[in-house]
Amino acid sequence: MDLSKVIQIAWKGLNRNRLRSLLTMLGVIIGVSAVIIMISVSTGTETTIKEQIQGLGTNLVFIQANFSRGGPGPEQGRSTGGLVYDDAFAIANEVNGVTGVSVEQGSSQQVKVGSVDIADVSILGTTPDFPQVRGMAVANGRYFNQAELDRKQKVAVLGASLASELFGSTPPVGQAVSVGNTTLTVIGVLGAKGLTSGVDYNMVLFTPITVMFQKFTHNEFDRMFGNHVRVIYVQVESQQKMEDIIYQIELLLVKRHKVTLDSPDFVIRTQEDIISAQEATSAAFRNLLGWVAGVSLIVGGIGIMNIMLVSVTERTREIGIRQSVGATPNDIRWQFLTEALLLSLVGGLIGVLVGIGGSWLFGALGEMRTVIAPSSILLAFSSAAAIGIFFGYYPANKAAQLDPIEALRHE
Amino acid sequence: MKQTSIIRILKLTKIYGMGDIQVKALDSIDLEIRKGEFVAIMGPSGSGKSTLMNILGCLDRPTSGRYFLADEDVSGLDKVQLAAIRNRRIGFVFQSYNLLSRTSALENVMLPMLYDRENNISEAEQHQRALKVLENVGLADRSHHQPQELSGGQSQRVAIARALVNNPVLILADEPTGNLDSHSGNEIMAILANLHAQGSTIVLVTHADDLAAYAQRIVRLRDGCIEYDQPNGHKPSTIGEKEENHGSI
Numbered sequence: 062m063d064l065s066k067v068i069q070i071a072w073k074g075l076n077r078n079r080l081r082s083l084l085t086m087l088g089v090i091i092g093v094s095a096v097i098i099m100i101s102v103s104t105g106t107e108t109t110i111k112e113q114i115q116g117l118g119t120n121l122v123f124i125q126a127n128f129s130r131g132g133p134g135p136e137q138g139r140s141t142g143g144l145v146y147d148d149a150f151a152i153a154n155e156v157n158g159v160t161g162v163s164v165e166q167g168s169s170q171q172v173k174v175g176s177v178d179i180a181d182v183s184i185l186g187t188t189p190d191f192p193q194v195r196g197m198a199v200a201n202g203r204y205f206n207q208a209e210l211d212r213k214q215k216v217a218v219l220g221a222s223l224a225s226e227l228f229g230s231t232p233p234v235g236q237a238v239s240v241g242n243t244t245l246t247v248i249g250v251l252g253a254k255g256l257t258s259g260v261d262y263n264m265v266l267f268t269p270i271t272v273m274f275q276k277f278t279h280n281e282f283d284r285m286f287g288n289h290v291r292v293i294y295v296q297v298e299s300q301q302k303m304e305d306i307i308y309q310i311e312l313l314l315v316k317r318h319k320v321t322l323d324s325p326d327f328v329i330r331t332q333e334d335i336i337s338a339q340e341a342t343s344a345a346f347r348n349l350l351g352w353v354a355g356v357s358l359i360v361g362g363i364g365i366m367n368i369m370l371v372s373v374t375e376r377t378r379e380i381g382i383r384q385s386v387g388a389t390p391n392d393i394r395w396q397f398l399t400e401a402l403l404l405s406l407v408g409g410l411i412g413v414l415v416g417i418g419g420s421w422l423f424g425a426l427g428e429m430r431t432v433i434a435p436s437s438i439l440l441a442f443s444s445a446a447a448i449g450i451f452f453g454y455y456p457a458n459k460a461a462q463l464d465p466i467e468a469l470r471h472e
Numbered sequence: 473m474k475q476t477s478i479i480r481i482l483k484l485t486k487i488y489g490m491g492d493i494q495v496k497a498l499d500s501i502d503l504e505i506r507k508g509e510f511v512a513i514m515g516p517s518g519s520g521k522s523t524l525m526n527i528l529g530c531l532d533r534p535t536s537g538r539y540f541l542a543d544e545d546v547s548g549l550d551k552v553q554l555a556a557i558r559n560r561r562i563g564f565v566f567q568s569y570n571l572l573s574r575t576s577a578l579e580n581v582m583l584p585m586l587y588d589r590e591n592n593i594s595e596a597e598q599h600q601r602a603l604k605v606l607e608n609v610g611l612a613d614r615s616h617h618q619p620q621e622l623s624g625g626q627s628q629r630v631a632i633a634r635a636l637v638n639n640p641v642l643i644l645a646d647e648p649t650g651n652l653d654s655h656s657g658n659e660i661m662a663i664l665a666n667l668h669a670q671g672s673t674i675v676l677v678t679h680a681d682d683l684a685a686y687a688q689r690i691v692r693l694r695d696g697c698i699e700y701d702q703p704n705g706h707k708p709s710t711i712g713e714k715e716e717n718h719g720s721i
Contacts, residue, residue: 379573386583
């Protein structure tokens with residue numbers, strides 16, 4: 062008996078009880094669409110994170126202070142206790158292949174222009190390399206330069222949204238803005254930029270880091286030791302030179318901080334490091350979701366087995382009739398196995414459609430970004446097929462082993 | 473005229489049950505049925521006629537003894553081989569028709585060809601052959617009806633068409649009129665008689681004397697043994713007279 066005939070018979074068998082077939086498929090539909098939707102959500106999240114990290118700039122190296130080394134101890138005569146502003150200049154001047162260095166120190170202040178008054182605006186003290194290193198464009202005016210930084214000139218560059226909130230339609234360049242107790246002059250406005258690592262740079266006020274240290278650090282202690290920075294961003298010439306440059310920076314900082322390479326008081330990471338760390342986290346998350354969805358697929362498979370067993374019992378007479386006219390155990394086995402397989406495949410197909418639609422809906426309605434991975438469709442669909450075979454085999458085998466005489470006598 | 477034997481059984485024994493309680497349903501039976509014979513197997517319930525019928529129909533295997541169907545020893549065949557024998561050698565007509573529900577008469581008749589592995593019959597030819605046998609039983613116009621749309625007599629005619637479609641060497645009819653009114657029953661018996669006239673070998677299992685009257689030869693079983701094996705003395709017209717009587721009441 063050829064395959065098309067087998068499929069035809071199985072299809073007729075399912076069609077005879079459409080509602081039941083549909084309900085049986087429901088488990089598989091839910092399982093398959095859950096796999097696709099969940100993977101699309103986690104892939105979407107991953108993509109967003111990746112884009113945000115890439116969005117920081119290109120060919121970046123991040124240097125962060127590492128206090129986990131044990132903290133300053135008197136007997137060690139530790140010199141710095143973290144990164145200082147001067148480290149950034151040393152890197153810029155002494156390491157070859159560095160195209161830009163940017164340091165950031167943040168604070169938040171009340172910002173006022175005339176009657177507009179915004180509380181808790183994030184103020185970021187940076188260096189002139191900032192727009193280049195972080196891949197931001199100046200839309201209007203200009204960014205501050207090294208001379209202004211050195212002279213602690215009270216200038217400000219505004220994020221796009223902040224500029225329009227403060228000044229409306231008035232051109233902001235040349236206007237004064239009061240930040241806390243200090244008045245700064247706006248010299249430029251940045252172009253709009255999306256969220257980067259969860260920070261909305263459109264609502265940030267940028268000022269020379271020297272001004273930041275002098276005017277906006279929180280307390281007296283900070284002001285005294287105020288040249289500490291959290292992160293130094295270093296942009297390097299090319300990806301190929303990255304490793305070499307990182308080594309040079311390490312040597313330089315170790316020398317400046319008077320520590321050893323074995324126990325540095327700083328951590329150097331690249332975008333790739335951060336991305337792969339993020340990926341490991343989201344992969345774990347995705348696997349978890351995958352297992353949850355997988356369990357629902359298995360439940361769907363058990364549903365198929367359940368219904369197929371009922372079906373075999375109900376159709377014992379039919380099996381007997383087929384046997385009496387010459388169906389072999391294999392013919393019967395294939396008939397029921399094909400029915401189970403059809404249930405799971407059609408269920409799988411509907412599940413794929415529901416999954417794609419559901420992912421799209423999630424992306425369109427919710428805040429979540431979804432990216433449908435073709436591999437997840439393949440995975441979900443092939444698991445559905447495997448489950449059809451696995452859970453269909455037992456009922457099919459039971460049908461195949463029925464005794465024709467008993468089967469014919471069955472009411 | 474020398475006729476080949478269709479059924480030849482030698483010392484056929486069937487024992488049910490295991491251990492201490494054993495029931496000998498058939499006790500060393502010998503029987504030969506030749507090509508073209510119309511034989512009625514009779515006997516009270518428990519006589520072993522159902523067991524014999526199942527073994528003759530290759531639905532069951534004997535505990536011991538030999539069964540030659542058209543000179544082929546089928547007593548040692550396995551399930552798959554028996555299925556092939558049922559498919560191509562035997563046509564069943566059951567008391568309860570045993571048609572697939574929600575399946576057209578035509579498709580029911582095509583069913584044995586579907587399982588015929590040896591002759592790969594094309595779909596078109598299957599249709600043609602099924603239509604032809606349906607025509608022979610007078611149901612050409614009902615080919616697309618489903619069993620629930622057919623009367624009992626029509627259903628049994630579809631079942632006969634299905635039994636005939638693979639040109640079997642043996643037609644096994646098990647109480648074929650048991651579920652039918654006498655009019656439909658006569659129709660069915662007339663079809664069987666007609667098949668016999670055309671040369672088919674028919675074994676009819678029944679407990680009704682008036683049906684057995686159609687047969688040439690009557691084999692009567694009792695307690696698993698053949699009690700009586702004689703040519704039929706009666707004339708099949710008895711059933712016709714009976715029907716006339718019935719009509720006049």
